Amino acid sequence: MNFLLRIIINALAIWIAVWLLPGMTITGSEWLAGSLGETGSAVVAYLVIGLIFGLVNAVVRPIVAFVSIPITCLTLGLFGFVINAAMLLLTAWLSGFTPIVLQIDTFFWTALLAAIIVTVVSAVAETLLPDRAERQRD
Template sequence: MKRYIVNLLVTTLAVLFVVWVLDWVQIDPGQNKYIVGLKVAFVLSILNAFIRPLMLIFTLPVNILTLGLFTFVINAVVILFADSIVSGFHVAGFWAALFFSILLSLTTTFLESILGIEQ
């Protein structure tokens, strides 16, 4: 449980950083950005645990043909799904979701390496 909470907080920091970097992804000004960032991190953890594996299984032939590059598309779809679930969090479209997922992965990996968190 402790590991999940630490990963959730690291992902929250990464979400806030990527929202700050990308203009295509926004948190509503009237919302508390930390709470919305935490909600996004929580929803992404749930979607990555349950929905993403199903999508990977159903798209396995396409993923094999593209040598795994279709996984980026699945990640972008998961981000767009999180956008529709979390109020106050907005992604401009597919390409914004794709860049968001790539930067989120890189930022999370960087923060985990700095903090010494093992997966």
């Protein structure tokens, strides 16, 4: 249940980043439009990208974050945004092997700004959700 919530939060954060940044697009959901409609195919597309981003954050990000501890300390944590941007670029690359593709134009502006947006939206969504102990009791 927690992983499903993370996928939904990731999809919401990526949707907001795509909505705000002209350099980010998601393509390939047209083949779903026949059976799900335009809105349904867009929701499925964002959920697929959210799933890929969640898997990248669960598998690759801890390794990269551990290796980059010295530079993260030197930059007082700001290097974390660079790591998040790299995870978004890795998600975009991995999505190229699926019918639904996340496209990011540039690393410096688009990916870094998207990383900031995704981080802020994820943090806000996490504060709005009940904490893990309350969810386990219910």
